[in-house]
Amino acid sequence: MSVLIFIDQSEGQVKKGALEALSYGAKVAAQLGLSAEGVVLGKLSEDIAALGKYGVKKIYHVADEQLNHLDAQVFTDVIAQVVQSSGATVIVFSNNTDGKAIAPRLSAKLKAGLVSGAVALPDTGNGFSVKKSVFSGKAFAHVAIHTDIKIIAVNPNSFSTAASGGDNAEVVNFNATIAAPKVKVTGVNKVKGEIPLSEAEIVVSGGRGLKGPENWGMIEELAKLLSAATACSRPVADTHWRPHHEHVGQTGLAIAPNLYIAIGISGAIQHLAGVNRSKTIVVINKDPEAPFFKAADYGIVGDAFEVVPRIIEEVKKLKGVA
Amino acid sequence: MKILVCISKSPDTTAKIAFTDNNTKFATDGVQWIINPYDEWYALVKAIEIKEKDPSAVIHLVTVGGADAEPVIRKALALGGDEAIRINTASQDSFYIASQIAETAKQGAYDLVLAGKETIDYNSASIGGMVAELLGLPYVSLATRLDLNGNTVAVTREIEGGEELCEVNIPAVVSCQKGMAEARIPNMRGIMAARTKSLKVTEPVAAEHLTSIVRFELPPAKAGVKLIPADDAAELVKILHEEVKVI
Ligand SMILES: Cc1cc2nc3c(=O)[nH]c(=O)nc-3n(C[C@H](O)[C@H](O)[C@H](O)COP(=O)(O)OP(=O)(O)OC[C@H]3O[C@@H](n4cnc5c(N)ncnc54)[C@H](O)[C@@H]3O)c2cc1C
Ligand SMILES: Nc1ncnc2c1ncn2[C@@H]1O[C@H](COP(=O)(O)O)[C@@H](O)[C@H]1O
Numbered sequence: 001m002s003v004l005i006f007i008d009q010s011e012g013q014v015k016k017g018a019l020e021a022l023s024y025g026a027k028v029a030a031q032l033g034l035s036a037e038g039v040v041l042g043k044l045s046e047d048i049a050a051l052g053k054y055g056v057k058k059i060y061h062v063a064d065e066q067l068n069h070l071d072a073q074v075f076t077d078v079i080a081q082v083v084q085s086s087g088a089t090v091i092v093f094s095n096n097t098d099g100k101a102i103a104p105r106l107s108a109k110l111k112a113g114l115v116s117g118a119v120a121l122p123d124t125g126n127g128f129s130v131k132k133s134v135f136s137g138k139a140f141a142h143v144a145i146h147t148d149i150k151i152i153a154v155n156p157n158s159f160s161t162a163a164s165g166g167d168n169a170e171v172v173n174f175n176a177t178i179a180a181p182k183v184k185v186t187g188v189n190k191v192k193g194e195i196p197l198s199e200a201e202i203v204v205s206g207g208r209g210l211k212g213p214e215n216w217g218m219i220e221e222l223a224k225l226l227s228a229a230t231a232c233s234r235p236v237a238d239t240h241w242r243p244h245h246e247h248v249g250q251t252g253l254a255i256a257p258n259l260y261i262a263i264g265i266s267g268a269i270q271h272l273a274g275v276n277r278s279k280t281i282v283v284i285n286k287d288p289e290a291p292f293f294k295a296a297d298y299g300i301v302g303d304a305f306e307v308v309p310r311i312i313e314e315v316k317k318l319k320g321v322a
Numbered sequence: 323m324k325i326l327v328c329i330s331k332s333p334d335t336t337a338k339i340a341f342t343d344n345n346t347k348f349a350t351d352g353v354q355w356i357i358n359p360y361d362e363w364y365a366l367v368k369a370i371e372i373k374e375k376d377p378s379a380v381i382h383l384v385t386v387g388g389a390d391a392e393p394v395i396r397k398a399l400a401l402g403g404d405e406a407i408r409i410n411t412a413s414q415d416s417f418y419i420a421s422q423i424a425e426t427a428k429q430g431a432y433d434l435v436l437a438g439k440e441t442i443d444y445n446s447a448s449i450g451g452m453v454a455e456l457l458g459l460p461y462v463s464l465a466t467r468l469d470l471n472g473n474t475v476a477v478t479r480e481i482e483g484g485e486e487l488c489e490v491n492i493p494a495v496v497s498c499q500k501g502m503a504e505a506r507i508p509n510m511r512g513i514m515a516a517r518t519k520s521l522k523v524t525e526p527v528a529a530e531h532l533t534s535i536v537r538f539e540l541p542p543a544k545a546g547v548k549l550i551p552a553d554d555a556a557e558l559v560k561i562l563h564e565e566v567k568v569i
Contacts, residue, residue, distance in 0.1 A: 010481060010482065015482060016482075017482070069486070070486075071460065072451060072454070072460075072461045072462075072463065073454070073455075073459075073460050073461060076455065095447075096482060097463070097464055097479070097480055097481050097482060098481075100447045100448075100451070100463050100464060101451060101461065101462075101463040101464075102451070103448070103451070104416070104420075104446075104447070104448035104449070104450070104451030104452045104455070105451045105452065105454060105455040105461065106455075107416075107417060107448070107451075107452060107532070108417060108420060108451070108452040108455035108456050109455050111417070111530065111532065112532070113417070113532035113533040114416065114417075114448060114532070114533070115533065116445075116446050116447060116448055117445055117446070117447075129536050131539075132445075133445060134443065134444055134445055134538070135333075135339045135442070135443055135445070136442055136445060137541075138339045138540075138541075139339050139341075139538055139539065139540050139541070140538065140539045140540075140541065141444075141535050141536075141537070141538050141539075142535070142536040142537050142538075142539070143533050143534070143535055143536065144533060144534050144535075144536050145532065145533050146531070146532060146533065146534070147532050182460040182490055182491065182494075183460050183462060183488045183489070183490045184488060184489045184490070185486055185487070185488050186476075186487045186488065186489055187486070187487040188481070188484065188485075188486050188487070189484050189485050189486075189487070190481075190483050190484035191483055191484050194483065195483075196482040196483030196484075197483075198482055198483075199482055199483070201568075202568065202569065226569055237500075244466070244500055244501050245480070245485075247500060250335050250359070250442060251359050251360070251363070251500060252500060254445075258568045259562065259566070259568040259569065269335065269336050270335045270336075273335070273442075276541075279568075280562075280566050280568055282558065282562070283547070293547045293549075294544075294547070295544060296544075296547040297544070297545075297547065297548065297566075298547065298548050298549075298550060298558060298561065298562075299547045299548070299549050299550070300549070300550050300551075300552050300555075300558065301549065301552060302552025302553075303552075306552065307552055307555060310553070310555035311555040311558065311559060313555070314555045314556045314558075314559040315559055315569070317559075318559055318563055318569070
């Protein structure tokens with residue numbers, strides 16, 4: 001019996017979500033008195049054994065070239081083989097883009113109950129239940145899993161990626177039967193040099209209060225100084241001031257950074273639904289009645305075109321940038 | 323071309339979130355129900371766009387839910403579905419719901435099954451993947467674009483920090499999100515036509531419940547905003563650096 005953690009990668013690099021899943025999985029293993037093990041599919045350019053510092057003792061590696069890109073069906077099949085051979089009873093994913101593709105398939109294949117969007121360690125006091133985020137961050141649900149094998153997909157940015165300082169893991173080359181992928185990946189477009197919004201620790205976001213796309217220079221400058229990602233409200237994406245992938249909220253991306261800075265955004269309930277899991281929220285708005293102030297930790301009532309350049313100056317001083 | 327679109331009902335995006343019965347049930351009093359936005363704006367409208375290019379295409383809608391799901395499925399018919407199926411059972415377990423949809427999908431021999439990215443109430447993002455597995459079909463999740471070329475679909479899916487372009491032969495299951503299509507509103511003709519469209523009610527097949535909701539919980543209220551004078555950006559930066567330690 002073990003806890004098996006899926007370590008997902010993109011172009012040979014372990015994803016941030018995978019590190020969170022590893023730290024979480026190692027804690028679950030300690031809680032249940034089981035050993036923590038990992039599984040890596042495809043080619044990795046990093047040293048796999050070194051992932052032992054996150055607390056995993058053993059890592060199954062299926063190095064086949066066909067697994068460099070995700071076909072959820074093939075990945076599910078291979079992971080199921082690892083589950084069977086390792087006797088894992090808890091399987092942990094990140095609830096990131098790969099986890100959302102694979103975990104539900106694995107759940108149906110193994111008839112193993114899945115809780116996706118987990119925000120806490122399981123409660124094993126009476127059965128086995130996991131707290132998850134529901135109603136777009138406006139509430140939580142405690143969900144009981146009734147099956148012998150349990151699958152948990154942990155929400156990005158809910159757990160730290162901190163290494164617990166274990167030894168190198170034993171890497172086992174796992175011989176799996178691999179069906180030919182049916183999903184052919186014909187291209188990958190990554191926004192170069194930008195921090196992925198879903199993984200960012202700090203997000204600087206702009207709304208309609210910025211008046212037009214030509215005013216985003218200061219948003220980008222502040223984001224760059226803070227190593228932050230940029231985001232926007234829905235009307236801003238809908239009017240093509242900013243690209244669709246920056247739209248956060250109920251119908252856009254849901255994010256949970258450590259710091260969310262909202263500039264010229266009113267704070268409509270649908271916007272809040274995508275950002276209310278942020279740990280600290282700073283709101284800059286010229287209207288003191290803007291609903292966003294009710295959800296904020298810190299606020300400045302003022303004109304963004306005056307306030308943001310001042311903040312940029314202060315951050316430059318702090319970082320020692322001329 | 324036969325398309326099955328999975329439609330779920332969700333509380334209106336401005337609905338107050340509260341719970342009753344010792345925090346075990348969502349308080350539905352006064353709640354307006356809408357078509358889950360991902361199902362409506364993206365999955366259903368995409369199906370309609372496909373049908374506009376190929377009028378021989380057929381769009382069926384499926385919902386798993388009680389009679390209270392009917393107004394929502396009627397609205398989906400008004401937007402453009404041809405026929406609807408309601409599987410008469412209410413459940414909060416994704417595997418149970420997916421098992422029902424998979425059974426309907428099998429019987430209808432669909433070329434494409436479209437689901438939303440997630441429901442905005444339970445946020446599971448699970449049903450599409452489960453249906454695909456139960457049908458043994460390929461699955462592309464979180465799609466932002468879909469183009470049909472004969473027997474293949476070209477799909478763009480979201481990945482961290484970008485997108486991946488994929489091709490897959492039909493039949494396949496795809497979960498849909500923003501970018502896929504532009505939101506529409508039903509017109510009078512659609513609303514009239516929906517009244518005479520078939521809405522078939524079937525009983526559920528036997529399937530397991532793998533999970534259940536024990537209780538709900540609301541997050542603790544925020545302490546309240548600390549306001550900083552507009553000319554004192556230094557104070558804000560100092561707090562974020564020294565007290566909150568985020569920058
Ligand atoms: C079903 C549904 C789903 C939705 N999903 C989303 C979603 O996912 N994400 C989302 O964001 N919205 C969503 N919306 C839209 C949402 O209701 C709001 O309309 C939207 O969030 C408003 O965007 P905004 O705050 O940028 O613009 P506005 O509401 O126009 O607010 C602009 C703000 O800028 C302030 N301002 C103006 N000038 C300045 C200045 N010089 N300096 C400082 N502040 C200034 C104003 O005081 C105002 O508060 C959805 C709506 C519906 C019905
Ligand atoms: N009760 C239901 N009936 C029909 N389709 C559903 C139902 N619940 C969820 N779906 C579909 O599955 C998608 C993902 O839902 P979920 O996995 O619950 O987040 C939704 O966007 C719908 O397309």
